[in-house]
Amino acid sequence: xxxxxxxxxxxxxxxTRNCSTTTTRSSLEPPDVPRLAQTARISLTPHEVxxxxxxxxxxxxxxxxxxxxxxxxxxxxxxxxxxxxxxxxDIPKTFKNRESMIAxxxxxxxxYIKVPKVLNKE
Amino acid sequence: MAxxxxxxxxxHSFLLCPTTLLRxxxxxxxxxxxxxxxxxxxxxxxxxxxxxxxxxQGNQAKTRTLDRISKEYEAIxxxxxxxxxxxxxxxxxxxxxxxxxxxxxxxxxxxMGLPGALPVVNSKVVEFAVKxxxxxxxxxxxxxKFDRKQYFYPDLPKGYQISQxxxxxxxxxxxxxxxxxxxxxxxxxxxITRVHMEEDAGKLLHADDGVSYAxxxxxxxxxxPLLEIVSEPDMRTGxxxxxxxxxxxxxxxxxxxxxxxxxEGSLRCxxxxxxxxxxQSKFGTKVEIKNLNSFSSINRAxxxxxxRQALLYSQGKADQIVQETRLWEExxxxxxxxxxKEGLADYRYFPEPDLPEVILNKEYVDSIQSSLPELxxxxxxxxxxxxLSMQDVLFLxxxxxxxxxxxATIGKGADVKLAANWIMGDIAAHMKNxxxxxxxxxxxxxxxxxxxxxxxxxxxxGKIGKEILFELMAKGGTVNGIxxxxxxxxxxxxxxxxxxxxxxxxxxxKQLEQYRGGKTKLQGFxxxxxxxxxxxxxxxxxxNKILLEKLNAKS
Numbered sequence: 001x002x003x004x005x006x007x008x009x010x011x012x013x014x015x016t017r018n019c020s021t022t023t024t025r026s027s028l029e030p031p032d033v034p035r036l037a038q039t040a041r042i043s044l045t046p047h048e049v050x051x052x053x054x055x056x057x058x059x060x061x062x063x064x065x066x067x068x069x070x071x072x073x074x075x076x077x078x079x080x081x082x083x084x085x086x087x088x089x090d091i092p093k094t095f096k097n098r099e100s101m102i103a104x105x106x107x108x109x110x111x112y113i114k115v116p117k118v119l120n121k122e
Numbered sequence: 123m124a125x126x127x128x129x130x131x132x133x134h135s136f137l138l139c140p141t142t143l144l145r146x147x148x149x150x151x152x153x154x155x156x157x158x159x160x161x162x163x164x165x166x167x168x169x170x171x172x173x174x175x176x177x178x179q180g181n182q183a184k185t186r187t188l189d190r191i192s193k194e195y196e197a198i199x200x201x202x203x204x205x206x207x208x209x210x211x212x213x214x215x216x217x218x219x220x221x222x223x224x225x226x227x228x229x230x231x232x233x234m235g236l237p238g239a240l241p242v243v244n245s246k247v248v249e250f251a252v253k254x255x256x257x258x259x260x261x262x263x264x265x266x267k268f269d270r271k272q273y274f275y276p277d278l279p280k281g282y283q284i285s286q287x288x289x290x291x292x293x294x295x296x297x298x299x300x301x302x303x304x305x306x307x308x309x310x311x312x313x314i315t316r317v318h319m320e321e322d323a324g325k326l327l328h329a330d331d332g333v334s335y336a337x338x339x340x341x342x343x344x345x346x347p348l349l350e351i352v353s354e355p356d357m358r359t360g361x362x363x364x365x366x367x368x369x370x371x372x373x374x375x376x377x378x379x380x381x382x383x384x385x386e387g388s389l390r391c392x393x394x395x396x397x398x399x400x401x402q403s404k405f406g407t408k409v410e411i412k413n414l415n416s417f418s419s420i421n422r423a424x425x426x427x428x429x430r431q432a433l434l435y436s437q438g439k440a441d442q443i444v445q446e447t448r449l450w451e452e453x454x455x456x457x458x459x460x461x462x463k464e465g466l467a468d469y470r471y472f473p474e475p476d477l478p479e480v481i482l483n484k485e486y487v488d489s490i491q492s493s494l495p496e497l498x499x500x501x502x503x504x505x506x507x508x509x510l511s512m513q514d515v516l517f518l519x520x521x522x523x524x525x526x527x528x529x530a531t532i533g534k535g536a537d538v539k540l541a542a543n544w545i546m547g548d549i550a551a552h553m554k555n556x557x558x559x560x561x562x563x564x565x566x567x568x569x570x571x572x573x574x575x576x577x578x579x580x581x582x583x584g585k586i587g588k589e590i591l592f593e594l595m596a597k598g599g600t601v602n603g604i605x606x607x608x609x610x611x612x613x614x615x616x617x618x619x620x621x622x623x624x625x626x627x628x629x630x631x632k633q634l635e636q637y638r639g640g641k642t643k644l645q646g647f648x649x650x651x652x653x654x655x656x657x658x659x660x661x662x663x664x665x666n667k668i669l670l671e672k673l674n675a676k677s
Contacts, residue, residue: 039468041274078267078289078479085478087245090210092218095230102226111225112338114329115276 028064031056188425191432192359195397198405199363199424200355203370204348205380206322206388207250213321213347214241214284221386225325225340233345235279240476243268247347248291248480250379251319252490254349255292257377257497258314264482266291268319268474273467276339277324285350287471290318291480297353298499299369303512305361312366313354319480322346349379355394360424364417367391372498376522384416391420395427397435406431406440410447411457423450427457501525514542517550527560530567536574544570548588552595564598565591572601586610586658613659619652619668622660626651627672637673645669 033053037044044052095101107114212219215232231239255262269287295314301307324344329336351370357363371382371389382389391414396406411427414420427448434442448457496504501519506512518528524545531541549570553560573594577587582605590604605611613619626648627634637644648669652660 039470078265079473081478085481086242087248088216088242090244090246091216092211093216094228095217098227098229101229101231101234101236107336109329109336109338111227112327112329112340113226115337115339117337 028060028067031060187429188359191428194400195428195432195435196400197358197395197397197424197428198355198408199357199359200394201353201357201363201366202392202394203351203353203367204322204390205254205351205370205374205382207247207347207349208378208380208388209244209246209250209347211244211246212345213244213247213319214345215239217345219342219346221388223342225342228342229344233279234341235281235344241284241474243477243480244347247319248482249490250347250377251291251317251349252482252487253377253494254351254374254379255295255317256487256491257373257494258292258295258297258317258351260292260295260314260317262292262482262487263289264487265289266318266480268477268480269471270474271320272470275323276337277326277341277344279324279341279344283321283323284474284477285320286318290316292317297366297369297373299362299365300502300512300516301361301365302516307512310356310362310365312356312362315352315354317349317351320348320350322348360421360428363393363424364421367420368417369498372520376495376498393420393424395424395431397428397431399435407443407445409443409445409457411450412447412460413449413451415452419450419452422455423457426450426455430457495522508538510538510542514546517546518542521560523560527567527570531570531574534568534571536571537578540574540578541570544574544591548591549595552592563595565594566598569594569599569601576601576605580612580614580661581605582610582612583658583660583662585662586612609657610659612661613656614661614664616664616668619656619660619665620672622652622655623648623665623669623672625655645673648673 031053033044033049033056036056037049102108105113210218212233215230217228217230217233219228232241252262266286266289268284270282271285271287272282274281293316295317297312297314299310299312301310322343322345324339324341327338327340329338353366357366367389371384374380374382374389380388384390393411393414394408395411396408398404398406409427409431411423414423431443434440447460449460450457498519502515505515505518510518517524519525528541528545531545532538549560549563549565552558553563556563570591573587573590576582577584582590590601590610593599593604594601630648630651633644633647637648645666649662649665652665652669653662
């Protein structure tokens with residue numbers, strides 16, 4: 001279930017970042033559950049759509065409390081963590097248990113992973 | 123030489139990003155379509171400057187049409203390039219990457235996207251990104267991050283690609299390009315919008331079983347590091363676009379960050395083409411073209427697309443040009459519709475929570491800057507200043523190893539023009555015949571310099587020099603060693619030559635008579651005979667001087 005409170009929309013024309021967040025809690029858009037389900041490739045019955053919509057809304061509104069924080073004098077941070085970046089060395093290591101990964105593939109057609117045909121992308 | 127600098131277009135409504143629905147389809151088309159046209163530019167070993175093949179007649183007609191079109195319409199072309207980095211391991215895991223390995227043998231839970239696996243950034247990827255950013259004269263983001271680009275496709279195990287969305291590692295640069303002499307030459311400067319790091323998807327093939335229409339997936343390539351380079355829409359013709367791509371290839375090979383091979387897929391280009399009537403400020407509808415497997419297909423596809431769009435414009439059917447992705451068909455030499463878009467893709471970008479910020483500092487960037495080799499553009503300018511022709515310059519600067527060899531040769535004092543001639547002539551021919559790189563031939567730069575000096579100093583004749591060259595390339599050794607061994611020192615003592623001339627005269631009295639009788643062409647015959655008895659060692663200039671004196675004296 002996507003729990004996002006921040007949505008970047010990068011406009012290449014104007015090279016700006018538009019955030020669809022605002023400063024009052026209740027003005028966060030209610031979730032479009034059918035669209036969410038379609039995007040996440042999860043099929044829902046109409047009954048489930050009706051049932052889930054308020055629950056999803058509740059979670060969003062709970063996070064929406066963050067909109068009350070006054071950020072006028074705060075610079076946006078790139079990320080929430082404070083760890084310095086860990087980079088590893090470019091040294092190869094073969095994963096030892098390839099067999100069990102392959103064994104877990106539902107439809108393996110040596111040496112390929114077999115998947116049903118996809119009609120269109122995204 | 124007239125310099126021609128292109129300024130970047132400052133404002134434009136040129137949407138570049140998330141409309142590429144079928145960007146990740148590289149896998150399918152690389153495997154199921156064979157390139158019928160192996161380009162000259164990317165011979166694996168020795169490569170002359172990229173030449174764009176086309177028939178002379180077709181070329182003339184085509185040029186006339188394009189000339190007419192270019193008077194009425196302006197083409198706006200931008201290129202997105204993906205460069206596969208030649209790191210030892212993948213971007214986010216320690217799996218090695220070997221092109222051509224057995225499918226699904228270089229995989230692990232991270233690149234297979236198995237639950238619980240976490241990515242770890244390969245330091246070499248950041249290093250290569252900074253290297254390329256600096257070489258493209260970009261501004262580096264000292265703080266950048268990774269983002270998830272989310273969509274579903276069988277070659278994308280995690281259901282998202284780790285990429286960089288709004289804060290790429292490098293932005294706002296440029297690339298200087300020289301157009302080939304045979305197409306009019308000239309300099310161009312093309313803007314670079316951004317460079318960012320991302321991972322590659324796996325490979326997708328169509329299964330051939332005819333029954334269940336399944337797809338086959340090979341995840342060896344999933345997670346391999348890529349750098350995406352987005353250009354400003356500064357190109358105006360197919361030729362400019364192709365040369366931009368060729369220069370990028372040259373650059374990544376110079377830097378050692380990628381082998382930049384279009385056939386293997388380590389350099390991939392998608393182009394965006396639109397046209398507008400000259401003088402109109404509003405941009406036309408942009409069309410994306412994919413499946414370009416060589417520099418010449420980039421050139422031809424763009425020229426075709428410009429002509430296609432111009433025709434529609436001139437027929438008043440400009441509205442039939444829709445924003446879409448088209449495929450270049452090598453066989454029929456035209457672009458065709460892939461399929462109409464079903465709305466813009468929503469990639470739902472958000473910061474990758476599993477990876478920390480990418481932080482650069484001044485010391486790090488400075489050390490990489492100082493480790494950069496002399497870049498192709500700098501080399502070309504330096505060679506030009508040495509007095510070499512543009513043709514020579516483009517050849518010598520094309521491959522960094524050839525340039526190094528040339529620099530080493532003249533570094534030992536060899537004459538610049540002579541060194542260039544030898545390398546571009548006999549040495550290049552030898553490399554081509556034997557399929558060797560310049561680093562693999564047995565001739566060393568030092569010995570080439572010695573050879574040139576020996577010929578210049580008249581120790582040996584030019585002809586003998588050539589023979590020595592072949593020996594050096596095939597078997598190695600030293601110039602002086604071979605001269606001694608085969609007794610090849612040129613004969614420059616006049617009395618010695620006179621003796622030989624006299625001998626030839628006495629052995630060929632009939633021809634002497636004929637010469638005296640007016641058949642002056644026989645001078646060549648006598649010269650040949652003297653050469654023969656001197657085993658090619660007689661200095662040709664001196665020989666002919668003495669010969670003429672003797673021939674004319676007696677009459």
